Amino acid sequence: MESTKKRILDEAVAAFAARGYEAVGVQDLCEASGITKPTLYYHFGSKAGLLSALFEERFGGFNACVRAASAYPGPRRGDLAGILLSTMTAFVDAARDDPDFARVRLASSFCPPSSDPYRVARPHLEALYAAVVDAFEAAAVDHGNMAGRALPYAASFIGASDAYVGLYLAGDLDPDAGFLRRAVHYFMHGIFS
């Protein structure tokens, strides 16, 4: 059944968030899901395959949200402040909706290059960066002095957003609408403004 796969994925993201991919055994996941190992291997083929399916579902969904929120051309063209706000809000809302996956995603952003999480997460991480880079490149058409700086802008924007998410997950920060509005304002106009 499809519900079995879903249950396994739910238990997996919770376990990976709490203890990390490498530290979680396949046996643990099976017991938590109320199944046995052959069932897990029937559905996902391997432990890395399970992680891949998890990322396909959740990282794909997250990236779709970010890309939708950061789309610069079209009806919102010119409203860079609004676009950055909705993009950063997408980061935070995703963490509120699915804190376990947010933890796994953050951990994957700096995971070691010779590891399953790196191989599995890399295309999704690149897609996330590409979405934000595209937004800054599109904005540079209307703001000439931003030209050629899309990558550093995207890095600092994603870095800051993920830092907020990390603090939120740790309970050290509540990034409400006002906080995000101010954060975007600083990003665009500097910390003195």
Added chain:
Amino acid sequence: MESTKKRILDEAVAAFAARGYEAVGVQDLCEASGITKPTLYYHFGSKAGLLSALFEERFGGFNACVRAASAYPGPRRGDLAGILLSTMTAFVDAARDDPDFARVRLASSFCPPSSDPYRVARPHLEALYAAVVDAFEAAAVDHGNMAGRALPYAASFIGASDAYVGLYLAGDLDPDAGFLRRAVHYFMHGIFS
């Protein structure tokens, strides 16, 4: 000998950077260091003890550099731009000097809460944040409209710096002096400036 400990630590940081703490076996480290397991356990007591010694040495040194670079009161009082520049430069220089530890440090910044790396890294991560928060709080004395915002400023500053370090380690960015000067300028005065 002291050199044995040093050799083990050097091999450990390289292995953890490449494959991650959990994925590296004690046996691997012993073979890479040319010793046997009882020797490692004689010096460090446990695998977590080894990680702790590693962080004590390298994370402590990194934090000392950051705190020195970000000290706001004293002779440089008022020169916030210079302080932020030297602080971000400390991040990047540390990554150039010791890329393996930089990888391990980045990985530790979002590692799962029920893991050895989290327990071991947490005090150092808090010390790093505290150093940068202190700098922004001190600066708020001279820049009134920054008051009460030290934590979000520190988060976005550290988040952006670590994002640059991550891109540097991946070979996607060369954060030279000019890059850092511009990055600090955007941080202080916004991306349009």
Added chain:
DNA sequence: TCGATCATATACCGTTCGGTATATTCCTTC
């Protein structure tokens, strides 16, 4: 009702895990 296919379980594989009881070598100090 008969195969066939999907989905699941029992029981097991060899390997590696972190860690240790014990013995030995080396270096220093008296």
Added chain:
DNA sequence: GAAGGAATATACCGAACGGTATATGATCGA
């Protein structure tokens, strides 16, 4: 040169690892 501690090695522990060969229910079209 004897004593003693510091540093190292041999050989082993039980447990857990990821993964699988094989068998069994369930479901369903012919």
